[in-house]
Amino acid sequence: MKKKKLKFVIGGSVIALAITYMVFAGARNNMVYYMTVDELMAKGKSFHGEGVRVAGKVVPASIVKGPQPTEVKFNVKDKDGTGILPVYYKGIIPDMFKDDADVIIEGRYDADGTFHAKTLMTACPSKYVPEDKQQYISKEQLKSY
Amino acid sequence: MADIGYITLWIAFGLCIYVPVISVLGARTRRNHFILSAEKGIQAAFGVLTLASFCLIYSLITDNFQLRYVAEHSNRAMPLFYKITAWWGGQEGSLLFWVWILSVFSAIVVAQNRYKNRELMPYVYSVLMSTALFFLVLILFAANPFAVLPPSRVPADGAGLNPLLQNPYMIIHPPNLYLGYVGFTVPFAFAIAALITGRLDSTWIKSTRRWTIFPWYFLGVGILLGAHWAYLELGWGGYWAWDPVENASLMPWLTGTAFLHSVMIQEKKDMLKVWNVSLIILTFMLSIFGTFLTRSGVVSSVHAFAQSSLGYYFLVFLTLVLVFSVFWIVKRWELLKSRNELDSFISRESIFLLNNLIFVGIAFTVLWGTMFPTLSEAIQGTRITVGPPFFNQVNVPIGLLMLLLTGIGPLIPWRKASWQHLKRSFMYPTFGALLGGVLLFLSGVHHLKALLAFVIAMFVAGTILLEYIRGTLARREMTGEDYLTAFFTLISKNRRRYGGYIVHLGIVLIFVGIAGSSAFQIEKEVVMKPGESAIIGDYRIKYQGISFKSDPNKTVASADLLVYRQGEKISGLVPEKHRYLRGDQMVTTEVAIYSTLKEDLYTVLGAIEEDNTAVFKFIINPMVLWIWVGGFLFMTLGTFVITLPTLEELKERERAMQPEWRVGSKVWSRA
Numbered sequence: 001m002k003k004k005k006l007k008f009v010i011g012g013s014v015i016a017l018a019i020t021y022m023v024f025a026g027a028r029n030n031m032v033y034y035m036t037v038d039e040l041m042a043k044g045k046s047f048h049g050e051g052v053r054v055a056g057k058v059v060p061a062s063i064v065k066g067p068q069p070t071e072v073k074f075n076v077k078d079k080d081g082t083g084i085l086p087v088y089y090k091g092i093i094p095d096m097f098k099d100d101a102d103v104i105i106e107g108r109y110d111a112d113g114t115f116h117a118k119t120l121m122t123a124c125p126s127k128y129v130p131e132d133k134q135q136y137i138s139k140e141q142l143k144s145y
Numbered sequence: 146m147a148d149i150g151y152i153t154l155w156i157a158f159g160l161c162i163y164v165p166v167i168s169v170l171g172a173r174t175r176r177n178h179f180i181l182s183a184e185k186g187i188q189a190a191f192g193v194l195t196l197a198s199f200c201l202i203y204s205l206i207t208d209n210f211q212l213r214y215v216a217e218h219s220n221r222a223m224p225l226f227y228k229i230t231a232w233w234g235g236q237e238g239s240l241l242f243w244v245w246i247l248s249v250f251s252a253i254v255v256a257q258n259r260y261k262n263r264e265l266m267p268y269v270y271s272v273l274m275s276t277a278l279f280f281l282v283l284i285l286f287a288a289n290p291f292a293v294l295p296p297s298r299v300p301a302d303g304a305g306l307n308p309l310l311q312n313p314y315m316i317i318h319p320p321n322l323y324l325g326y327v328g329f330t331v332p333f334a335f336a337i338a339a340l341i342t343g344r345l346d347s348t349w350i351k352s353t354r355r356w357t358i359f360p361w362y363f364l365g366v367g368i369l370l371g372a373h374w375a376y377l378e379l380g381w382g383g384y385w386a387w388d389p390v391e392n393a394s395l396m397p398w399l400t401g402t403a404f405l406h407s408v409m410i411q412e413k414k415d416m417l418k419v420w421n422v423s424l425i426i427l428t429f430m431l432s433i434f435g436t437f438l439t440r441s442g443v444v445s446s447v448h449a450f451a452q453s454s455l456g457y458y459f460l461v462f463l464t465l466v467l468v469f470s471v472f473w474i475v476k477r478w479e480l481l482k483s484r485n486e487l488d489s490f491i492s493r494e495s496i497f498l499l500n501n502l503i504f505v506g507i508a509f510t511v512l513w514g515t516m517f518p519t520l521s522e523a524i525q526g527t528r529i530t531v532g533p534p535f536f537n538q539v540n541v542p543i544g545l546l547m548l549l550l551t552g553i554g555p556l557i558p559w560r561k562a563s564w565q566h567l568k569r570s571f572m573y574p575t576f577g578a579l580l581g582g583v584l585l586f587l588s589g590v591h592h593l594k595a596l597l598a599f600v601i602a603m604f605v606a607g608t609i610l611l612e613y614i615r616g617t618l619a620r621r622e623m624t625g626e627d628y629l630t631a632f633f634t635l636i637s638k639n640r641r642r643y644g645g646y647i648v649h650l651g652i653v654l655i656f657v658g659i660a661g662s663s664a665f666q667i668e669k670e671v672v673m674k675p676g677e678s679a680i681i682g683d684y685r686i687k688y689q690g691i692s693f694k695s696d697p698n699k700t701v702a703s704a705d706l707l708v709y710r711q712g713e714k715i716s717g718l719v720p721e722k723h724r725y726l727r728g729d730q731m732v733t734t735e736v737a738i739y740s741t742l743k744e745d746l747y748t749v750l751g752a753i754e755e756d757n758t759a760v761f762k763f764i765i766n767p768m769v770l771w772i773w774v775g776g777f778l779f780m781t782l783g784t785f786v787i788t789l790p791t792l793e794e795l796k797e798r799e800r801a802m803q804p805e806w807r808v809g810s811k812v813w814s815r816a
Contacts, residue, residue, distance in 0.1 A: 012502060019506040023539055026535045035528065
C-alpha cells in the first residue's frame with residue numbers, strides 16, 4: 001500500500017520538476033531588461049547589442065519621418081531625466097505616437113548610441129486598459145508559438 | 146442621491162458584520178432563529194446594495210458631475226446604454242458591481258438551501274458575507290463611488306468613457322468575468338463550511354455542482370470576449386498577448402477547470418479530499434488576486450502599487466484567507482484522509498490526477514511569468530520582463546499534453562484498464578489521427594508544433610465521435626429506438642458525460658484555431674496610392690480611395706478596399722481610423738475583416754499622407770474563426786447540456802421544498 005503511494009508521489013514529483021525546469025529554462029531564454037532611458041544610458045556599453053525594453057517620453061520636435069512612410073527617427077528621454085536616446089524604428093506607427101507621448105520601445109541598443117526599435121508601443125490613456133494592449137506587437141513576439 | 150447611496154453602503158457594511166456574527170453564534174448555540182435572522186440579513190444586504198447601485202446608475206444617467214466617479218467616467222454626449230454600463234467602467238463602480246453580484250448570489254444561496262444543508266449554512270453565510278465585507282471596506286475606505294467633488298471643481302461635462310471601451314464587447318466582457326470571479330465564492334464558502342463542521346463527505350460538492358460550472362463557464366466566456374475584443378479593436382492582428390490582465394483571468398479558470406475534474410473523483414471514489422478543498426481555495430484566491438492585479442497597478446510597477454492603497458487591502462485579505470484556510474485544513478487533516486487509494490497508473494483516477502497537475506502547472510507558470518517583473522524589481526531593483534515568447538515556449542508543450550489527455554481520460558475505466566479495453570477505445574482514433582497527420586504533411590503542413598496539435602486534435606475528436614456512435618448503437622440494441630431518438634436519449638440520460646464531451650470538442654476547436662493562426666500567419670505592410678493593388682496569399686486587394694466624415698465626437702477616415710480572389714471580386718472592406726475630439730485627441734483603429742472558416746483576411750489602416758497615399762497592414766490569420774465557434778458555441782451548448790436538471794433532480798427539488806423536512810430548531814441534513 002505504501003509502495004503504491006510512493007509510486008504516485010514520485011510520478012507527481014517528476015511532473016512538477018519538469019514544469020519547474022521548463023519555467024526556468026524558458027525564463028532564461030526570454031528575459032528582457034525593462035528600464036528607463038537614464039538607466040540604460042548609465043549602463044552604456046555593457047548593454048550594447050542586448051535586447052532591452054525602454055520606457056520614456058518622446059522629446060518634442062524630435063520626430064523625423066521618412067524617407068518611407070513606415071520609417072521614423074525620434075528621441076526619447078525620461079520625464080525628469082537628463083539622458084536623450086536617439087531611436088530608429090521601421091514599421092506601422094501607433095495612433096497615439098506624437099510629441100511628449102509616453103512610449104515603450106523594445107529592441108537593440110547599438111554601439112553607435114542609436115536604439116534600433118523592433119517594436120514601438122504607446123502607453124495607454126486609460127487606467128482600465130492595460131498599457132500593453134494598445135499597440136502593434138511585432139511579428140517576432142507573436143510568431144513564437 | 147449620492148448621500149442615499151453612501152448611507153446604503155454603510156447599512157450594507159453593518160449587515161455584513163451582523164450576518165457572520167449571528168450565524169456563527171446560532172450554529173454554536175444551536176439557536177435556529179439566529180440562523181433565520183442571518184438569512185434575512187443577507188436578503189436585506191441584497192436590497193440595500195441594489196439600492197446603492199441604483200443610486201450610482203441614476204447619477205450617471207442624470208449627468209450628476211458632482212460625483213467624481215460620474216465626472217471621470219461619463220459625459221453628456223454618451224449614449225444612455227454606455228452611461229448605464231459606466232457602472233462597471235471604472236474602479237470604484239466595478240467594486241460596487243462586484244459586491245452587488247455577490248449579494249445576489251448570496252440571496253440565491255439562501256433561497257436554495259432553505260431546507261437543505263442546514264448544518265453547513267451558517268458557515269456558508271459567514272464566508273459569503275465576510276467576503277462582501279472585505280469589498281465594502283475597500284469601497285468605503287479606499288474607493289468610494291459616491292465621492293463628491295468640491296463645488297469649484299465640478300466640471301460642466303464629464304471626461305467620458307475611453308473610446309476603446311465604447312463597444313459592445315467591452316460592455317459585456319467585465320460582467321462575464323465578474324460572474325465568474327464572484328461565482329467561485331459560493332463553492333469556496335461551502336468548502337470552508339464543510340471544513341469547519343467536519344462534514345467532509347461529498348455533500349458540499351454535490352450542493353455546489355452548478356455553482357462551480359456556472360462561474361467556470363462565465364469566466365471562460367469572459368476571457369474569450371476579451372480576446373475577441375482585442376482582435377477586433379486593437380489592430381495588431383492577434384487576440385492574446387499574455388498580458389497581466391489577461392493572465393489574471395486565465396489563472397482562476399485553469400484551477401477552476403482542475404477542480405471541476407477532481408471533484409468527480411471524490412464523488413466516485415471518496416478520494417482527493419485535501420486536494421479538492423485546496424483547489425477551490427486556490428481558485429477563490431486567484432479570483433481575488435485577479436481583481437487585485439487589474440486594480441492595484443502592481444503589474445506596471447512596484448511604485449504604482451505603493452501609490453494606490455488598494456493593493457495593501459488586497460494583500461491583507463488574501464493573507465487572512467490563506468491563513469484561515471490552511472488552519473482548518475490542518476485541523477481537519479484526520480477527516481480528510483482518504484479511505485481508498487489509487488490502484489493503477491493506467492486508470493481514470495490517475496489520468497485525472499495528471500490532468501490536475503497539468504492545469505495547476507500551467508496556472509503556476511502563468512503566475513510566475515506575470516509576477517516575475519514585479520518580483521525582480523522588488524528584489525534586485527531592475528525590472529526583468531518575460532514576454533509572450535516565454536509563455537508560449539513553456540505552455541505550448543504542456544498544453545498539447547493536456548489536449549491529449551482530453552482524449553484519453555474520459556475513455557479510461559476507473560480503477561484499472563485492461564489492454565483489451567485500451568485497444569478497443571483507442572485503436573481507430575489513433576490510426577485515423579496518424580493517417581490525417583500524414584495527409585496534412587503531404588499537403589504541405591510542415592510546421593512541427595502545429596502538425597502535432599492537429600494530429601492530437603484529430604485523435605481527441607475521434608475518441609469523442611466514437612463515444613457518441615458506440616453509445617447510440619448500444620442504446621438502439623437495448624431499446625430498439627431509431628438512431629436519432631437513441632442519440633438524444635443517450636445524451637439526456639447521461640448529461641454530464643455527453644455535455645462534457647461537447648465542451649471537450651469546443652476545446653479541441655480552440656486548440657486547432659490557435660495552432661493554425663499562430664503557425665501560419667502571413668503579414669504584410671504596404672504603402673499604396675489610390676488605385677494601386679497589393680497581393681497577399683490568394684488575395685488581391687485594391688485600394689479605391691479614402692473618405693473623411695465627422696460627427697460631434699470624432700472624425701473618421703475610411704479607406705475603401707476591394708478584395709479579389711482568383712480574379713473574382715469577393716468582398717469590399719472598409720478599415721477606418723477614428724480621431725476623437727476629446728482633450729487628448731485619442732485615435733483608435735477600426736479594422737476590417739473578411740472571415741471564413743479557412744482564414745481571416747485582416748486589414749488595418751495606418752498612416753495617411755497628404756495625397757491620400759496610405760500605409761496598410763494586411764494579415765492572413767488562418768482558422769481564427771474556429772476559436773470563436775469552439776469557444777462560444779460549443780462551450781455554451783456543452784455547459785447547457787451539463788447543467789440541465791434531470792427528471793430525478795426535479796423531483797428531488799420538489800421534495801426539498803416540502804416543509805416537513807423542517808423541524809423547529811432541530812437541524813436536519815439529508816445526506
